[in-house]
Amino acid sequence: xxxxxxxxxxxxxxxxxxxxxxxxxxxxxxxxxxxxxxxxxxxxxxxxxxxxxxxxxxxxxxxxxxxxxxxxxxxxxxxxxxxxxxxxxxxxxxxxxxxxxxxxxxxxxxxxxxxxxxxxxxxxxxxxxxxxxxxxxxxxxxxxxxxxxxxxxxxxxxxxxxxxxxxxxxxxxxxxxxxxxxxxxxxxxxxxxxxxxx
Numbered sequence: 120x121x122x123x124x125x126x127x128x129x130x131x132x133x134x135x136x137x138x139x140x141x142x143x144x145x146x147x148x149x150x151x152x153x154x155x156x157x158x159x160x161x162x163x164x165x166x167x168x169x170x171x172x173x174x175x176x177x178x179x180x181x182x183x184x185x186x187x188x189x190x191x192x193x194x195x196x197x198x199x200x201x202x203x204x205x206x207x208x209x210x211x212x213x214x215x216x217x218x219x220x221x222x223x224x225x226x227x228x229x230x231x232x233x234x235x236x237x238x239x240x241x242x243x244x245x246x247x248x249x250x251x252x253x254x255x256x257x258x259x260x261x262x263x264x265x266x267x268x269x270x271x272x273x274x275x276x277x278x279x280x281x282x283x284x285x286x287x288x289x290x291x292x293x294x295x296x297x298x299x300x301x302x303x304x305x306x307x308x309x310x311x312x313x314x315x316x317x
Contacts, residue, residue, distance in 0.1 A: 121189070122182035126220070127157035130304070134158075134219065134250060135165055137301055137309050141246060142169060142215055149213035149240070151233060152221035153198060154179060156186030162217075163195040170194050172211055174201035203233040214242055219250040222286065223268075226277035231289055238293025241314040247295060249310045250303070254282045261306040286310065 142148065146169065153159050153173035163171035171194060173183050183198040199209045203225070216237045222230050237247050252264045259265040259280070268280045287297055287310075295312035303309055 121185045122155040122179075124155050124157060127155060127161075130219075130250075130307070131158060131161045133304050134309070135162060137303070138162065138217070138248065139166065141248065141299070141311060142166060145169060145215040145246065147172060147211075147213045148215045148217055149211050150174060151201065151203065151216060151218040151237075153183050154220075156183035156198070158219060159183065159195060159198075160186050160190040160192065163192050164190065167194055170196060172196045172213060173198040174209070174211075176200065176202050203229055203236055208236050208240060211240065213240065213245070215246040215248065216241065217248045217250075222249060222251055222253075222281045223271060224275070224278050227281075230281060230286070234286070234289040234293050238290070238295060238314065241295075243314055245314040246298070247290070247312045247314070249286070249312075250307060252280050252307050253286070253310070254280050256284070257282060264306050283308075283310070287312075 148169050149172045150159055151174055153175045156173060159171055159173040163169065175183060175198065177200050180198055180200060187195050187197065201209060241247065252267065264280060271278045290312045295314050298313045299311040301309040
């Protein structure tokens with residue numbers, strides 16, 4: 120049985136609408152935290168100019184393989200095992216990185232490791248796109264996000280909705296600058312940073 124997340128079906132089209140123009144001139148996307156593999160299949164099918172590289176921790180590899188094998192897409196690469204805290208990341212020549220609904224389920228040290236690693240991986244002018252709920256100036260953007268944050272922290276005290284400013288500081292330290300902050304349905308956002316060689 121392939122793993123399935125209903126949320127992937129619910130958010131895939133709004134995300135695709137944003138990704139298409141942003142990734143129009145990119146060639147290879149590393150997806151961090153591919154989860155079930157549903158997004159990888161959907162986005163690679165609808166953006167055939169891209170080579171889509173899924174990645175996740177070892178326990179999610181079998182499910183991603185199942186989704187990929189069923190899809191049979193030439194531009195969807197085999198998933199690679201990646202824990203963002205590992206010292207050396209796999210050698211992936213990506214000019215964009217996409218990650219959905221990961222920052223709030225990671226611990227803060229893991230978030231820091233992810234953004235530092237992305238800064239090292241991306242070439243000059245490469246893009247990092249992060250989808251999910253975020254706080255601004257330490258405030259929730261909705262009651263539903265407040266409830267969601269409470270649920271996250273009850274499940275894992277090290278997780279929780281991250282503050283935009285803190286993420287932007289990490290991105291800046293990793294050599295990236297904010298290009299876009301795009302409102303999405305259900306009180307989510309897509310944050311887009313660009314690597315700068317200046």
